[in-house]
Amino acid sequence: MLTPEKIEEWLKEAEERPGSAVLLIRYIANRLNELSARNEELLADNIALRLGRKVEEYESRIANLEYQLDLLKRQAAAPGGAPGQAAGPAQAPAQASWVVVLYTPQGQLLKAGLPAVLEEGAAAQLPGPIDPQAPPGLLLVGEHEELLLIYDSGRSLTLPAASLPAAHPLDWGRASLFEPRGIEALAAVVPVGRMALADFAIQASRRGCLKKLPESFFESCVAKDFVGSGVKLPADQTFGLSLCGKADQMVLVSQGGFVAAASVERLPFTIEEALRLATNDHLVAAFPLAGRDTLLFVTNNGKAVQRDASWLDPGLSAKSAGQALLTAARRGAGMRMVGAAAVTPEDWGLALLSDGSLNLYRLGDLLARGALLPADSSLEVVAFSVMA
Amino acid sequence: MTLRVGIDFGTSNSGVAAYDGRSVHLLPVDPHSAMPGVIKTILYITRDQRPYVGQEAVELYYRQNVNRLRRFVKKWAGEIDVRGSDMHYVHDVYTFVDELSPGRLLQYIKTALRSPGYQGTQIFDRYYTLGEIITLYLHELKRRAEDLLHEKIGGVVLGRPVQFHSDPELDRRAEETLRQAALEAGFAQVSFELEPVAAALDYEQGLARPQTSMIFDFGGGTLDITIMRLGDPAHRQVYASRGLGIAGSDFDRAIIEKRLLTHFGLGRASLSPELQELVHAVADWSALPDLSTPPVRLRLEKAILESGAPARLKALQALIFNDLAFSFYNAVETAKINLSSQGVAVIGLKEKDLDLWELYTRRQFETDIMEHRQAVEQLVLEAVAAAGLEPPQVDAVVKTGGSSNIPAFGALLEGLFGAERVRSSDAFSSVTAGLAIRAMQG
Numbered sequence: 001m002l003t004p005e006k007i008e009e010w011l012k013e014a015e016e017r018p019g020s021a022v023l024l025i026r027y028i029a030n031r032l033n034e035l036s037a038r039n040e041e042l043l044a045d046n047i048a049l050r051l052g053r054k055v056e057e058y059e060s061r062i063a064n065l066e067y068q069l070d071l072l073k074r075q076a077a078a079p080g081g082a083p084g085q086a087a088g089p090a091q092a093p094a095q096a097s098w099v100v101v102l103y104t105p106q107g108q109l110l111k112a113g114l115p116a117v118l119e120e121g122a123a124a125q126l127p128g129p130i131d132p133q134a135p136p137g138l139l140l141v142g143e144h145e146e147l148l149l150i151y152d153s154g155r156s157l158t159l160p161a162a163s164l165p166a167a168h169p170l171d172w173g174r175a176s177l178f179e180p181r182g183i184e185a186l187a188a189v190v191p192v193g194r195m196a197l198a199d200f201a202i203q204a205s206r207r208g209c210l211k212k213l214p215e216s217f218f219e220s221c222v223a224k225d226f227v228g229s230g231v232k233l234p235a236d237q238t239f240g241l242s243l244c245g246k247a248d249q250m251v252l253v254s255q256g257g258f259v260a261a262a263s264v265e266r267l268p269f270t271i272e273e274a275l276r277l278a279t280n281d282h283l284v285a286a287f288p289l290a291g292r293d294t295l296l297f298v299t300n301n302g303k304a305v306q307r308d309a310s311w312l313d314p315g316l317s318a319k320s321a322g323q324a325l326l327t328a329a330r331r332g333a334g335m336r337m338v339g340a341a342a343v344t345p346e347d348w349g350l351a352l353l354s355d356g357s358l359n360l361y362r363l364g365d366l367l368a369r370g371a372l373l374p375a376d377s378s379l380e381v382v383a384f385s386v387m388a
Numbered sequence: 389m390t391l392r393v394g395i396d397f398g399t400s401n402s403g404v405a406a407y408d409g410r411s412v413h414l415l416p417v418d419p420h421s422a423m424p425g426v427i428k429t430i431l432y433i434t435r436d437q438r439p440y441v442g443q444e445a446v447e448l449y450y451r452q453n454v455n456r457l458r459r460f461v462k463k464w465a466g467e468i469d470v471r472g473s474d475m476h477y478v479h480d481v482y483t484f485v486d487e488l489s490p491g492r493l494l495q496y497i498k499t500a501l502r503s504p505g506y507q508g509t510q511i512f513d514r515y516y517t518l519g520e521i522i523t524l525y526l527h528e529l530k531r532r533a534e535d536l537l538h539e540k541i542g543g544v545v546l547g548r549p550v551q552f553h554s555d556p557e558l559d560r561r562a563e564e565t566l567r568q569a570a571l572e573a574g575f576a577q578v579s580f581e582l583e584p585v586a587a588a589l590d591y592e593q594g595l596a597r598p599q600t601s602m603i604f605d606f607g608g609g610t611l612d613i614t615i616m617r618l619g620d621p622a623h624r625q626v627y628a629s630r631g632l633g634i635a636g637s638d639f640d641r642a643i644i645e646k647r648l649l650t651h652f653g654l655g656r657a658s659l660s661p662e663l664q665e666l667v668h669a670v671a672d673w674s675a676l677p678d679l680s681t682p683p684v685r686l687r688l689e690k691a692i693l694e695s696g697a698p699a700r701l702k703a704l705q706a707l708i709f710n711d712l713a714f715s716f717y718n719a720v721e722t723a724k725i726n727l728s729s730q731g732v733a734v735i736g737l738k739e740k741d742l743d744l745w746e747l748y749t750r751r752q753f754e755t756d757i758m759e760h761r762q763a764v765e766q767l768v769l770e771a772v773a774a775a776g777l778e779p780p781q782v783d784a785v786v787k788t789g790g791s792s793n794i795p796a797f798g799a800l801l802e803g804l805f806g807a808e809r810v811r812s813s814d815a816f817s818s819v820t821a822g823l824a825i826r827a828m829q830g
Contacts (some may be wrong), residue, residue: 001650006747013731013749020731020749027734027747 004370032231063224068196071146098387099161100350100358101147102126102140106187108175110136111164113143113144118360126170128355129312132300135338135382137189140350145191148222151180152187152238154229158222170358187229187238195219198243200264202250203230204286208241208260208275210250212267220232223369232271244288249314250274253297253340256281257326261312275322285340292342296324296363298351298384300338304366309342339384343367348387390542390577392534392830394586394823397526397546399498399609399615400790403820404533407828412590412821417532418442426816429498429608431525434491439524445493446714452490453711455740460484460682465794477800484681493714496637496673497521499609501562502552522569530573541826543577544570547586548821549610550631561600582629583607584614586822587788591813593825595619599783600627602771604801605819607789608636611764615775615782620803627775632767634760636639636791637673642747645670646756648735651744652707653700663691667704676713687710706741719744727753728793755798761796768804785810788818 015020031060047203048054130170140145151158157178167174180186195201201218203211211230213221221227229238244250248264252275261277267274267278275283289309297305305325313323326335341349351372352358361372363386374379393415395404403426404415418423421445429821432445439699440448462522465483469476491512500506500518510519516524534541554560563580570578581589584603598619605612617625645668653659654667665801666684669675688705707716719737726733727750737744768828772779785805788796793815814821 009752010747010749012731013751016751017731022747023730023732025749027732031734031745031747 013093017050097143099143101136107186109179110175132382139381140385141191145168146193151184151187154346155182158225188240190241199246203241204239205231205236206282207236210274211271248288253285254281255284258322260322289342297340300380341386354382392543392827394545394827396820402429405820405824407824431494441528449493455710459487484605507742519569523572545823547583548580550612581826583819584612587677587818588681589822589825590818592618596709601784605789606791613771642756652704656697658696703742788813
């Protein structure tokens with residue numbers, strides 16, 4: 001607080017010790033500078049308040065927080081508890097409330113309860129055969145999960161998995177339609193129910209580029225229905241999005257069997273190439289390790305390949321070709337990756353086969369057996385998903 | 389032969405030194421500090437009862453406390469028996485405990501020796517007596533000194549002010565507490581020397597011929613004056629010693645009371661007497677941390693909504709509840725120290741909800757401590773008279789201690805004795821050095 005008495009005392013100091021005058025002016029000038037900057041900030045705030053922008057901003061923030069709270073409440077109220085904890089070692093996921101979601105680039109979403117899929121046998125089969133080059137997306141999630149639909153234009157949409165009607169039997173004619181606009185295609189459907197608990201959202205492109213979004217920023221993107229395409233080359237396309245912690249490690253797996261790992265901390269906030277792929281290769285999986293120490297890779301001919309997380313080489317530089325999991329001979333013979341995930345033996349996985357059938361596997365058994373299909377099977381695995 | 393060192397256990401700063409018969413070695417016991425030979429007399433005890441001292445304690449305190457979260461729980465502390473003429477009832481007493489508090493910072497420990505009412509303090513689940521607190525500090529000093537000397541230290545000469553207390557019994561008790569603490573810290577032999585006499589011994593090292601000197605030892609907690617004959621070790625004689633419980637911390641308090649309380653709402657008519665009392669507590673470094681309780685927070689939050697000084701009360705709330713008290717007192721002390729070398733200083737502290745900026749001049753400072761200056765002048769003249777001397781008969785006045793650098797006191801001494809007779813010794817280490825010399829001499 002500046003009073004006339006105080007100013008008088010400063011003047012007296014300057015009179016008594018002229019050397020103090022310079023310091024007095026310097027200190028006052030610095031303070032004035034600081035206060036004028038602060039004043040400008042406050043004026044800007046004031047204008048925003050008068051124009052109602054501040055109110056809009058706060059309203060949007062409140063709405064966003066309410067949405068997050070609602071998500072967490074739904075997660076907490078789910079009969080099986082939080083996803084990922086639902087299936088205990090001895091509990092089949094069928095007993096919990098899990099759903100299978102299949103989607104196509106045309107925006108068709110087909111949902112079926114997992115118990116129904118398991119019980120209906122032949123009915124749990126898509127009208128096949130499935131084109132291995134363009135299989136539908138496959139997801140296994142809790143029924144209280146929140147789904148984020150990402151279109152290749154960067155537009156996004158959220159909807160609760162519970163709001164999708166269950167289709168019996170599985171028939172694309174019964175699918176819910178979230179039609180792309182113009183030349184858009186639905187690129188990915190990802191579960192985001194635990195968004196508030198993550199530190200970052202990592203967006204991946206088919207050509208192996210990654211982008212890191214801080215959770216708060218990601219929330220605002222979700223609220224605005226636009227998370228961005230995550231691509232910088234016209235030939236590239238949005239692949240998917242994962243939620244992870246700041247100390248986590250992201251793993252990328254390509255169809256050609258190349259694997260790269262990168263610590264989340266070192267990932268860029270702008271789109272950067274993390275795995276250099278051959279022109280005919282693309283990603284089939286991008287996932288965080290999330291503290292798990294076993295990696296499962298599934299090939300089109302039904303092999304389940306297991307690696308310890310320590311096998312990953314985090315020291316590989318960005319833009320490297322990654323670690324090769326398949327030999328050139330096998331690649332030449334037509335073997336390719338269709339899915340991968342960080343798993344524990346208690347997890348469950350779902351495979352979509354080329355005849356349209358859905359098969360559920362306890363991963364402990366699958367890892368021990370090393371194969372999804374019998375040796376003489378003529379079928380192919382076209383998509384594989386682990387419980388999210 | 390047992391290794392003996394000198395330890396100046398000061399109010400604000402301490403030091404350890406060893407003398408080898410030729411030169412004094414001030415030990416760098418605080419490697420984290422800008423002046424490793426001077427260690428802050430600050431102790432920080434963490435929740436797991438681990439003690440930290442000096443700069444390390446300060447840094448850990450800042451790291452763990454500033455703007456931290458708090459969670460208060462109400463705990464039963466005891467009961468009070470209330471008896472009237474025809475009635476008797478028992479009243480339960482509760483206290484608020486911050487469950488998330490990571491540690492407790494203790495400073496001005498030596499001042500507690502002057503307060504007969506202070507017995508000790510509860511730190512989390514353990515009660516520490518004053519002696520135990522001092523033991524922790526001295527033990528750490530001893531450990532660090534032994535690491536530096538690569539030798540066990542057996543004996544110590546501790547400095548003490550001319551008087552801890554004007555009551556001889558309380559003075560003796562304070563010295564005894566310090567002695568016991570040093571013994572507990574592991575020193576087998578403990579002896580004392582008056583701090584100004586120790587500073588005189590250091591000064592004597594540079595004397596070519598005997599002279600009558602006045603040692604003006606003005607530190608963080610006390611002013612100690614000794615007039616003695618120096619220069620011939622065989623004929624040293626103390627003519628007079630005087631002490632006064634005024635020093636650096638009193639000046640800090642004067643600055644806060646006279647210049648800074650308005651920043652927290654003092655003088656605002658809309659403030660209730662209760663809130664005015666709360667604002668006045670800002671000047672008391674020992675009271676401020678105890679104010680961070682839920683009832684005080686509630687009272688402040690209500691006042692912020694209702695009173696005419698919301699920004700100032702918000703600043704007061706930040707000071708109390710964001711653990712900014714230590715930073716605040718440091719800002720005041722730093723400005724005071726700066727005024728010893730320049731005419732103007734800023735007392736500034738910028739934290740969440742608190743933007744303190746006070747341009748403070750040496751002239752204002754001298755006005756604010758005028759009362760103390762008069763008391764100091766009185767003591768100097770008393771000491772000279774008690775020595776049976778007149779000011780011109782004092783050959784040299786030797787200043788030591790941080791507060792002796794304040795220009796107003798330099799001018800006071802120069803006015804009384806003449807500028808040519810006023811000398812400066814190392815403000816922070818001359819007492820330590822003299823204690824080391826005394827330790828060597830036995």
